[in-house]
Amino acid sequence: MYDVERITIEVVSAIACFILVRFMLKPFRLTGETRYLGLPLGFGFLGISYAFSALSFSSLFDFASTKWVQLFVRAFAFLFLAVTYYFSKSAEEPKLLWNMTLGILAAILTILILLAIISPQLLWPNYRLAQMFVRVFGLICLSYISIRALKSHMEQPEPTTLMIPLGYILLGIGQYSLLVWAVDQSIFAFFGALVLRLAGLAVFLFVSFRTFYDSEKRGNR
Amino acid sequence: MKTILRRDKLKIYGDLLSALYSDSSAEKVVLTQVQVKIKVPFDRLKTYITELVDLGLIKDEISLELTKKGTQYLREYERVLDFMKRMGLAYR
Numbered sequence: 001m002y003d004v005e006r007i008t009i010e011v012v013s014a015i016a017c018f019i020l021v022r023f024m025l026k027p028f029r030l031t032g033e034t035r036y037l038g039l040p041l042g043f044g045f046l047g048i049s050y051a052f053s054a055l056s057f058s059s060l061f062d063f064a065s066t067k068w069v070q071l072f073v074r075a076f077a078f079l080f081l082a083v084t085y086y087f088s089k090s091a092e093e094p095k096l097l098w099n100m101t102l103g104i105l106a107a108i109l110t111i112l113i114l115l116a117i118i119s120p121q122l123l124w125p126n127y128r129l130a131q132m133f134v135r136v137f138g139l140i141c142l143s144y145i146s147i148r149a150l151k152s153h154m155e156q157p158e159p160t161t162l163m164i165p166l167g168y169i170l171l172g173i174g175q176y177s178l179l180v181w182a183v184d185q186s187i188f189a190f191f192g193a194l195v196l197r198l199a200g201l202a203v204f205l206f207v208s209f210r211t212f213y214d215s216e217k218r219g220n221r
Numbered sequence: 222m223k224t225i226l227r228r229d230k231l232k233i234y235g236d237l238l239s240a241l242y243s244d245s246s247a248e249k250v251v252l253t254q255v256q257v258k259i260k261v262p263f264d265r266l267k268t269y270i271t272e273l274v275d276l277g278l279i280k281d282e283i284s285l286e287l288t289k290k291g292t293q294y295l296r297e298y299e300r301v302l303d304f305m306k307r308m309g310l311a312y313r
Binding site: 084088149 | 229297298300308309310
């Protein structure tokens with residue numbers, strides 16, 4: 001039921017995330033600091049997981065064999081974003097620590113994906129429960145990021161710095177709606193979650209385009 | 222106690238280009254004023270200026286005028302800094 005609508009929303013979300021990766025790479029490309037790699041990695045993995053979701057709703061794809069991969073990729077997407085915000089608050093030089101964290105996370109994700117492909121029976125047998133845990137984990141990560149982004153806004157209270165916390169909060173409420181849907185199977189909670197996610201991603205796109213293209217149009221130099 | 226954060230070279234280059242650009246409307250760029258603005262010792266300021274000339278971001282050490290490449294770099298630098306501020310990420 002509603003498969004076409006679901007696939008459309010998942011595809012649009014995936015495209016939005018892949019467009020965002022282009023913008024999120026800019027801080028890393030300019031500064032060369034690996035701690036800013038968490039942003040493109042986070043949005044990139046989110047995009048991949050949404051693309052997997054779209055394929056899972058279509059009849060073109062055998063979802064059963066790759067559902068674990070989708071679950072891990074989504075969990076790590078939120079983790080990469082949260083870790084980026086965690087390291088950005090540190091006053092010391094976090095380069096070595098961040099590089100080690102990035103390496104360890106990448107290694108764990110690779111091992112989990114390989115396990116999911118080669119021997120899925122070794123993983124947690126209850127997929128639904130694991131999915132629930134990933135949603136709670138995503139909610140925790142997004143709550144942390146929202147608080148960090150809001151704190152940063154309060155340090156420099158400008159209207160321009162308020163949009164991104166709003167984007168993360170919308171993604172967080174979307175994640176919460178998915179939890180509600182898992183409990184009571186309410187179709188409103190499910191589509192509410194998808195719409196909130198789209199709204200959150202739209203906020204990120206708006207801020208990114210506004211920062212990089214609006215200033216170009218103004219031609220301030 | 223307020224922590225004084227160490228800036229990396231990229232940030233210093235960006236701050237220096239920004240200071241030179243904002244002073245470019247004046248008749249003559251006064252190095253001591255630039256030094257006060259970006260808070261670096263005078264000898265190191267001279268080194269940074271030489272490096273920026275070598276990188277092709279400043280025309281020469283006398284006029285201290287930004288090249289086209291320098292202006293483009295500064296514009297991209299300010300945009301990315303603005304983006305990071307909006308994202309709630311600090312760049313020191």
